[in-house]
Amino acid sequence: MFSTPFLDLPPLAGASGTVRLPGSKSISNRVLLLAALAGGTTTVHDLLDSDDTRVMLDALAALGCRIDRAGAGLRIEGLDGRLRTSGAKLFLGNAGTAMRPLTAALALLGGEFELSGVPRMHERPIGDLVDALVQLGCRIDYLGNPGYPPLAIHPVPLDSLQLAAPIRVRGDVSSQFLTALLLALPLAAGAASERADQASGRDITIEVIGELISKPYIEITLNLLSRFGIEVRREGWERFVIPAGSRYRSPGDIHVEADASSASYFIALGAIARGEGIRIEGVGADSIQGDIRFVEAARLMGAHIDSGPNWLAISRGAWPLKAIDLDANHIPDAAMTLAVMALYADGPCLLRNIASWRVKETDRIDAMAKELRKLGATVEDGPDFICVHPLARAGWRAASIRTYDDHRVAMCFSLAAFNPAGLPVRILEPHCVAKTFPDYFETLFSVAEAAEVPVLCIDGPTASGKGTLAVAVAYQLGYHYLDSGTLYRVTGLAMRRNGLEADAAHEMQIAELARTLPLRFSEGKVLLSGEDVSDAIRTEAAGMDASRVSALPAVRKALLALQKSFRRLPGLVADGRDMGTVVFPDATLKVYLTASAAQRAERRHKQLISKGISTTLDGLRADLEARDLRDSSRSVAPLKPAPDARLLDNSLLSVEQSVEQVLAWWQEVQPFGSS
Ligand SMILES: Nc1ncnc2c1ncn2[C@@H]1O[C@H](COP(=O)(O)OP(=O)(O)OP(=O)(O)O)[C@@H](O)[C@H]1O
Numbered sequence: 001m002f003s004t005p006f007l008d009l010p011p012l013a014g015a016s017g018t019v020r021l022p023g024s025k026s027i028s029n030r031v032l033l034l035a036a037l038a039g040g041t042t043t044v045h046d047l048l049d050s051d052d053t054r055v056m057l058d059a060l061a062a063l064g065c066r067i068d069r070a071g072a073g074l075r076i077e078g079l080d081g082r083l084r085t086s087g088a089k090l091f092l093g094n095a096g097t098a099m100r101p102l103t104a105a106l107a108l109l110g111g112e113f114e115l116s117g118v119p120r121m122h123e124r125p126i127g128d129l130v131d132a133l134v135q136l137g138c139r140i141d142y143l144g145n146p147g148y149p150p151l152a153i154h155p156v157p158l159d160s161l162q163l164a165a166p167i168r169v170r171g172d173v174s175s176q177f178l179t180a181l182l183l184a185l186p187l188a189a190g191a192a193s194e195r196a197d198q199a200s201g202r203d204i205t206i207e208v209i210g211e212l213i214s215k216p217y218i219e220i221t222l223n224l225l226s227r228f229g230i231e232v233r234r235e236g237w238e239r240f241v242i243p244a245g246s247r248y249r250s251p252g253d254i255h256v257e258a259d260a261s262s263a264s265y266f267i268a269l270g271a272i273a274r275g276e277g278i279r280i281e282g283v284g285a286d287s288i289q290g291d292i293r294f295v296e297a298a299r300l301m302g303a304h305i306d307s308g309p310n311w312l313a314i315s316r317g318a319w320p321l322k323a324i325d326l327d328a329n330h331i332p333d334a335a336m337t338l339a340v341m342a343l344y345a346d347g348p349c350l351l352r353n354i355a356s357w358r359v360k361e362t363d364r365i366d367a368m369a370k371e372l373r374k375l376g377a378t379v380e381d382g383p384d385f386i387c388v389h390p391l392a393r394a395g396w397r398a399a400s401i402r403t404y405d406d407h408r409v410a411m412c413f414s415l416a417a418f419n420p421a422g423l424p425v426r427i428l429e430p431h432c433v434a435k436t437f438p439d440y441f442e443t444l445f446s447v448a449e450a451a452e453v454p455v456l457c458i459d460g461p462t463a464s465g466k467g468t469l470a471v472a473v474a475y476q477l478g479y480h481y482l483d484s485g486t487l488y489r490v491t492g493l494a495m496r497r498n499g500l501e502a503d504a505a506h507e508m509q510i511a512e513l514a515r516t517l518p519l520r521f522s523e524g525k526v527l528l529s530g531e532d533v534s535d536a537i538r539t540e541a542a543g544m545d546a547s548r549v550s551a552l553p554a555v556r557k558a559l560l561a562l563q564k565s566f567r568r569l570p571g572l573v574a575d576g577r578d579m580g581t582v583v584f585p586d587a588t589l590k591v592y593l594t595a596s597a598a599q600r601a602e603r604r605h606k607q608l609i610s611k612g613i614s615t616t617l618d619g620l621r622a623d624l625e626a627r628d629l630r631d632s633s634r635s636v637a638p639l640k641p642a643p644d645a646r647l648l649d650n651s652l653l654s655v656e657q658s659v660e661q662v663l664a665w666w667q668e669v670q671p672f673g674s675s
C-alpha cells in the first residue's frame with residue numbers, strides 16, 4: 001500500500017494482463033457478522049483484508065467471538081445468539097457495513113455498548129434504523145447529534161420486544177438499515193421459538209417505507225442469510241418476512257467472491273486502455289453482487305466484455321466511449337467509475353438517481369464534481385444527479401486530486417491518467433484505498449503501461465550521501481529504488497570468490513558473472529545465491545573491487561539491462577555514477593550530489609565506526625579519493641555530472657535539508673502547479 005502524502009501517476013497508455021481482486025467488502029462484513037451470530041464454527045475463505053473488515057473483526061473479538069487463522073482463511077467460532085461479554089466500546093472507523101448491522105445486532109443481543117467511528121461516520125445518518133429498533137422496544141441513545149452515531153445501546157429482554165406488528169423502516173436513504181434489521185432479527189425469531197409464550201410461532205415482518213434504494217445489496221443480504229439457514233420471504237420490495245423459528249446455521253465453509261465494485265476500475269481500464277485487454281479473476285457472471293451490473297453500463301459505453309462464472313475479460317470496443325444517460329441507483333458505488341469514464345465519451349454522460357452518494361464516505365456528488373472540474377471537465381450536478389462532459393485533448397489539465405478519505409474517489413480518478421494530453425495525475429492521500437483495496441495501485445501498476453516511467457537520478461562521488469538521499473526521496477514519492485553500486489559491489493565479490501582479478505584478461509569472465517548474477521533483494525538484504533552478503537559488500541575493500549570491475553566496459557554492458565529493468569511504475573529513484581549520463585539519459589530530474597572530501601571521509605568514518613568497523617580518517621580519505629579518481633577517469637561511463645544535472649553540494653546540509661531540496665526540484669519539474 002502507498003502510505004505517501006501523494007502518489008503521482010505518470011501518463012498511462014495501455015494495459016494488458018490478469019488481475020485477481022480482493023474479496024467483496026459487502027459480503028465479507030455480512031459473512032463475518034452472520035458467522036459470529038450463528039452457532040458452530042465457520043471458516044471464511046478469501047475474506048477481504050482491509051480497514052473496514054478489520055474494524056468488524058475487532059468488534060466481534062471484543063464481543064467474545066473466537067477468531068483464528070485457518071490456513072489462508074479465518075475460523076470463527078459463533079456466539080450462537082449469546083453474548084460472552086457484558087459490554088464494550090466499539091470503534092468502527094468509517095465502516096457503514098459494520099456500524100449499521102452491529103447497531104441492530106447489539107440492540108437485540110443485550111448488554112451495554114458504545115458504538116463510535118471517525119468524524120465522518122458521525123455525520124452519516126443512522127436515525128431511521130434507530131427509530132425502527134426503538135419501535136421494537138430496543139433502548140438506544142444518541143451520544144452526539146440526534147440521528148447520528150456515536151450511540152449508546154442498552155440491554156432489553158428479548159421477550160419484551162414488540163414483534164407482533166410489522167417493523168417499519170425507511171428504505172430511501174440507505175439500504176443498509178434494512179440489511180441491518182434482516183441480519184439481526186433472526187436473533188429474535190429464534191429466541192421466540194424457544195419460548196412457550198405468546199410470541200412463539202410468530203413470523204417477524206419488516207415493512208419498507210419509501211422506494212427502496214440499492215436493491216442489489218438487499219439481494220446479497222438475502223442470499224447470505226439463506227447460506228446461514230435463514231429463508232426470508234420477500235413480498236415485492238416492500239415486505240420481508242423472517243419465518244418463526246428461524247435460526248442461524250453455520251454453512252461450515254464459505255467463500256467470499258471478489259469485490260464487484262473494485263472490478264469496476266479494471267473493467268473501465270479494459271474499456272479505456274489500448275492493449276491486449278484485462279482479465280479479472282474471482283468475480284463474474286454468477287456474482288451475487290449488484291455491482292456486477294456495472295458490466296452492462298460499461299457495455300453501453302462500448303466496452304467489449306466476455307464473462308464466465310467467476311471471470312471477466314474486457315477490451316476496448318467503441319472509441320471514444322459512447323455517452324450514456326443512466327439511472328445508476330442499482331450500482332451506486334461502481335457508478336462513480338462511470339463519472340470518470342465519461343471524460344472519454346463522445347458526449348455528456350448523465351448519471352441519475354444517485355442521491356445516496358451524498359451520505360457515503362463523503363458527499364460523493366460534490367467531491368466528484370469538484371475533482372472532475374480540476375481536470376478541466378464541465379460538470380453539472382444536483383441533489384441526485386451528476387452530468388459530466390467529455391474532455392478534448394487540449395482541455396485536460398494536470399491536477400492534484402483530493403480524495404476526501406474516500407477510497408472510491410482515489411481509485412476511480414486513477415483512470416484519468418489515460419488522458420490523451422499525456423498529463424500525469426496526482427492522487428492525494430492514496431492510502432485511503434485501504435478501506436477496501438489496500439493494494440489497488442500495485443494491482444493497477446501490474447497491468448498498466450506508461451509511455452515513460454519517471455526517473456529521478458542521483459549521481460556523485462563516494463560517500464556524498466547519494467544512497468541516504470535516494471532512499472528518503474523514493475520513500476516520499478512511493479517510487480522504487482535502485483542502488484546501482486550494489487550491482488558492481490556484488491560483481492566484485494563474485495569475482496573474488498571465483499579467484500579472478502579485475503583486469504582485461506578476465507574481463508569477459510567477470511562480465512559473464514555480472515550478466516548471470518543469482519542476485520535477489522529481500523527485506524532490505526542483498527542475497528547472492530541465497531546467501532546474505534549485505535555486510536560483505538559494504539567494506540571499503542569491496543568498494544574498491546566494485547570500482548575496479550566497474551571500469552571494465554564489458555561488465556558495464558552486462559549490467560545495463562538489469563539496471564534498466566528497475567524502471568517500473570509508478571517511478572524510480574536511482575543512485576550511482578552514471579545514472580543520469582548513461583543508464584537513464586531521459587530521466588525527469590538529474591541531481592549531481594557532492595560534498596568536500598573532508599566531509600565525506602568524516603561521514604564514512606562515522607558510518608563505519610557505528611557498525612563496529614575500525615578505520616582511520618586519513619586512510620579512508622585516501623581510499624575514497626583513489627576510488628573517485630578511478631571512477632571519474634575510466635574510459636566508459638565515467639563519474640561526471642550530466643549536462644542537464646542540478647548540482648547539490650551538501651557539505652553544510654543535513655540529510656533532511658538535502659531531501660527537501662531535491663523534493664522541491666522534483667515539484668518544479670511537475671506540471672501540477674497549485675491545483
Ligand atoms: N547531508 C548529509 N549530512 C550528513 N551526513 C550525511 C548526509 N548525507 C549522508 N550522510 C551520511 O553519510 C554517510 C554516507 O552516506 P551514503 O552511504 O548515503 O553515501 P553514498 O554516496 O551512497 O556512498 P557510496 O557511494 O559509497 O555508496 C551515511 O552515514 C549518511 O548517513
Ligand SMILES: Nc1ccn([C@H]2C[C@H](O)[C@@H](COP(=O)(O)O)O2)c(=O)n1
Nearest residue numbers: 484485486488546547550576577578
Ligand atoms: N552507477 C554506478 C554505480 C557504482 N559504480 C561503481 C563505482 C563505485 O566506486 C562502486 C561502488 O559504488 P557505491 O556502492 O559506492 O555507490 O561501483 C559505477 O561505476 N557506476
